[in-house]
Amino acid sequence: EGTAAANFLRPIVQADLDSGKHGKIVTRFPPEPNGYLHIGHAKSICLNFGLAQEFGGECNLRFDDTNPAKEDQEYIDAIENDVKWLGFQWAGEPHYASDYFDQLHDWAVELIKAGKAFVCDLSPEQAREYRGSLTEPGKNSPFRDRSVEENLDLFARMRAGEFPDGTRSLRAKIDMSSPNMNLRDPILYRIRHAHHHQTGDKWCIYPSYDFTHGQSDAIEGITHSICTLEFEDHRPLYEWFLDNLPVPCKPRQYEFSRLNLNYTITSKRKLKQLVDEGHVAGWDDPRMSTLSGYRRRGYTPESIRNFCEMIGVNRASGVVDIGMLEFAIRDHLDATAPRAMCVLKPLKVVITNYPEGKVEQLELPRHPKQDMGVRMLPFSRELYIDAGDFEENPPAGYKRLVPGGEVRLRGSYVIRADEAIKDEAGNVVELRCSYDENTLGKNPEGRKVKGVIHWVPAEGSIECEVRLYDRLFRSPNPEKAEEGGSFLDNINPESLLVLKGCRAEPSLAQAQPEDRFQFEREGYFCADLKDSKPGAPVFNRTVTLRDSWGG
Ligand code: ATP
Ligand code: MG
Ligand code: MG
Numbered sequence: 001e002g003t004a005a006a007n008f009l010r011p012i013v014q015a016d017l018d019s020g021k022h023g024k025i026v027t028r029f030p031p032e033p034n035g036y037l038h039i040g041h042a043k044s045i046c047l048n049f050g051l052a053q054e055f056g057g058e059c060n061l062r063f064d065d066t067n068p069a070k071e072d073q074e075y076i077d078a079i080e081n082d083v084k085w086l087g088f089q090w091a092g093e094p095h096y097a098s099d100y101f102d103q104l105h106d107w108a109v110e111l112i113k114a115g116k117a118f119v120c121d122l123s124p125e126q127a128r129e130y131r132g133s134l135t136e137p138g139k140n141s142p143f144r145d146r147s148v149e150e151n152l153d154l155f156a157r158m159r160a161g162e163f164p165d166g167t168r169s170l171r172a173k174i175d176m177s178s179p180n181m182n183l184r185d186p187i188l189y190r191i192r193h194a195h196h197h198q199t200g201d202k203w204c205i206y207p208s209y210d211f212t213h214g215q216s217d218a219i220e221g222i223t224h225s226i227c228t229l230e231f232e233d234h235r236p237l238y239e240w241f242l243d244n245l246p247v248p249c250k251p252r253q254y255e256f257s258r259l260n261l262n263y264t265i266t267s268k269r270k271l272k273q274l275v276d277e278g279h280v281a282g283w284d285d286p287r288m289s290t291l292s293g294y295r296r297r298g299y300t301p302e303s304i305r306n307f308c309e310m311i312g313v314n315r316a317s318g319v320v321d322i323g324m325l326e327f328a329i330r331d332h333l334d335a336t337a338p339r340a341m342c343v344l345k346p347l348k349v350v351i352t353n354y355p356e357g358k359v360e361q362l363e364l365p366r367h368p369k370q371d372m373g374v375r376m377l378p379f380s381r382e383l384y385i386d387a388g389d390f391e392e393n394p395p396a397g398y399k400r401l402v403p404g405g406e407v408r409l410r411g412s413y414v415i416r417a418d419e420a421i422k423d424e425a426g427n428v429v430e431l432r433c434s435y436d437e438n439t440l441g442k443n444p445e446g447r448k449v450k451g452v453i454h455w456v457p458a459e460g461s462i463e464c465e466v467r468l469y470d471r472l473f474r475s476p477n478p479e480k481a482e483e484g485g486s487f488l489d490n491i492n493p494e495s496l497l498v499l500k501g502c503r504a505e506p507s508l509a510q511a512q513p514e515d516r517f518q519f520e521r522e523g524y525f526c527a528d529l530k531d532s533k534p535g536a537p538v539f540n541r542t543v544t545l546r547d548s549w550g551g
Contacts, residue, residue, distance in 0.1 A: 005312025298526025
C-alpha cells in the first residue's frame with residue numbers, strides 16, 4: 001500500500017465550507033483539445049474531480065477551445081473517454097469555452113466603453129518590443145489613446161472580418177510599467193480567420209487564454225480554480241478581469257506544481273511529434289505516457305489514481321521517480337490479476353517415463369491469496385518450458401534445469417533432465433526428461449529440489465504473440481538533449497520486443513481484450529485492446545515483476 005501524501009488544497013476547501021464562504025464547491029478540469037491526455041493531466045483530473053467528490057461538490061469538464069487551428073473533435077472524444085476511464089464523471093454536459101464567446105465579446109465591448117481596452121495596430125513583433133522585459137519597463141502603444149468611439153468601430157470591424165490575421169488586436173489598458181509582464185496591456189482578442197470545431201465560421205476573432213479562463217470560471221460558478229504554477233503570475237490579471245467586469249461570482253485561483261516524471265515526456269506537443277513522425281504506433285501506443293497508452297499497456301485506472309494520491313499536491317518543484325508509478329500498478333495487479341503461465345521461448349520437453357496417451361487434469365488456484373477459483377491444466381507426456389530455463393553450462397547459483405538435475409514444474413511434478421537433443425548447429429531443440437510420480441503436491445524423498453519453473457502442456461496450450469514493452473526513453477530527463485539534438489535522440493531503441501510463437505496455458509485461450517494476468521515469473525500482462533482476439537491472443541507486458549532498472 002502506498003501512503004497518501006498531503007494535498008494542501010484540502011484544508012483550504014474545508015475552511016471555505018466551514019466558514020460558509022461556499023455552501024458547495026465547484027471545480028473544473030479545463031483541457032485544451034489539441035492532443036490526448038497524459039499522466040500529468042491525470043494529476044489535475046484526480047485533484048479537481050477528487051476534491052469535488054470528497055467534499056460533496058461538483059467538477060465540470062471544460063474544453064478550453066480558444067485556439068481552433070490546433071484543436072480537433074478526435075481530441076475531444078479521446079479526452080471524454082479518458083476521464084471516464086479514470087473513473088470520473090463531470091457534472092452535466094461538457095462545457096466549452098466557446099460557449100461563452102458571445103458573452104466574452106460583450107464584456108470586451110464593455111471594457112472598451114469604460115476606457116479599459118483599446119484596439120492596437122502594432123504588429124506582433126512591434127508589440128513584443130514595446131512590451132519591455134523583466135528588467136525594463138514597457139512603453140505605451142501609440143494606439144493606446146484612441147477614443148472609445150474609434151475603438152468600438154475598429155473592434156466591430158475586426159469582428160466583421162475586415163482585417164487580415166495579426167494586423168490588429170484588442171488589448172486591456174492596465175500598466176505598461178508593471179513588474180508583472182502579464183499586466184502590460186495584455187491581449188484580449190486576436191484576429192484569426194479560422195474555422196472552429198464548435199462555432200464554425202461565426203468568428204474570425206478569438207479571445208486569449210487569459211481573457212477567457214477566469215470569466216469562464218465565473219460563468220460556471222467555479223469556486224476553486226486550480227491550475228499549475230506557471231499561472232501564478234497570471235493571477236493578478238485573472239483577478240483584474242473579475243474586478244472590472246460584471247461577472248456573476250469571483251472564483252479564486254490556486255496553483256500547484258505540475259507533475260514531472262523521469263523517463264517520461266509530459267508535453268502534448270512532443271507527444272504529438274512522436275505520433276506524427278511515426279516513432280510510436282499512435283497516441284495509444286502502449287509506450288506513450290498518454291492515459292490511452294497506459295490503458296493499452298495494461299495499467300488500471302485504480303493504479304493511476306493511487307499514484308496521484310501517493311505523490312500528493314503541493315507547490316514544490318521536483319521530479320517524481322517512474323518507479324512510483326510502476327509500484328502502483330504492480331501493487332494493484334498483484335492483488336487483482338489472476339495467475340497464469342505463458343512460455344515466451346518454448347523448448348519442447350518429452351517425459352519419457354510418462355505413459356503415452358495418459359492425461360491428468362491438474363487444478364491450480366487462479367490467485368495465491370484471493371479467492372478467484374481454479375484453472376485446469378492438463379499434464380501429459382509432452383510440454384514446453386522456456387528455453388532460458390535449461391543451461392548446459394550453468395553459472396554459479398543457477399536454480400533451474402541442468403543436465404542430470406531436477407526442477408519442479410509449477411503446480412506439477414519434479415522432472416529430471418536426462419538428455420538434450422540438438423540440431424546440426426548445436427542448439428538444444430528438445431529435452432528428454434523423466435518425472436518422479438511421487439512429487440505431485442509433495443517434496444521428493446531424501447533430496448531437495450530448489451528450482452520451480454513455469455511450463456505449458458504441448459497439447460491444449462495456444463500459440464500467442466507477446467509484446468515486451470520497456471520505457472520509451474533511456475534517459476531520466478528525456479527532454480534534455482545533447483547539444484544540437486532533440487528529445488527524439490533519447491528514444492530507447494529497445495522499447496519494444498515482439499515475440500511470436502509463444503505458448504499460453506489453455507485457460508488463456510478465451511482471454512478478452514484488456515484482461516490482465518500475472519504470467520508466473522515473467523511479469524504482468526494484458527490482452528491487447530485492439531489486436532487480441534479470443535483464440536488468438538496478443539499480450540502486452542504491462543510491467544516486470546520487480547524493478548529491473550538501476551541494478
Ligand atoms: P501540455 O503542455 O501538455 O499541452 P497543458 O497544460 O497545455 O499541457 P491543458 O490541456 O491546458 O494542457 O491542461 C489541462 C489541465 O491539466 C490544466 O489545468 C493543466 O494545468 C493540467 N496539467 C497539464 N499538464 C500537467 C502536469 N504535468 N501536471 C499537472 N497538471 C497538468
Ligand atoms: Mg493549457
Ligand atoms: Mg499546452
